[in-house]
Amino acid sequence: MEKRESRVSTSLEVRAEDDAVTVEGYAAVFDEDTVIGGQWMERIAPGAFRNAIGRDDVTFLINHKGLPLARTRSGTLELFENQHGSAANNCCAWA
Secondary structure (H helix, E strand, O other): OOOOOOOOOOOEEEEEEOOEEEEEEEEEEEOOEEEEOOOEEEEEOOOOOOOOOOOOOOEEEHHHOOOEEEEOOOOOEEEEOOOOEEEEEEEEEEO
16 A cells, blocks of 8 residues: 655645746644644644655645646755745746
8 A cells, every 4th residue: 555645735825927837835834733634633843854855756746646746856846944834845837
């Protein structure tokens, strides 16, 4: 069985300019309780994504399983971390 992690973020901004659609926002926020699937609660510690950023090839998918919109390996998805959020993302997908 394949393990898959899914997250929903309400802090995303979507912009369309010329031939590109840009989605920018936080994939996860530090030190806030989040209910997952109505069953579990988690709190993400600062630095939780530090080792994965730049190491793993991350794909930004529609509904976490569909059409890939961007990915780190191709340079269309940029991941970073700051004091507010872990793995804050800025991705650009060409329309």
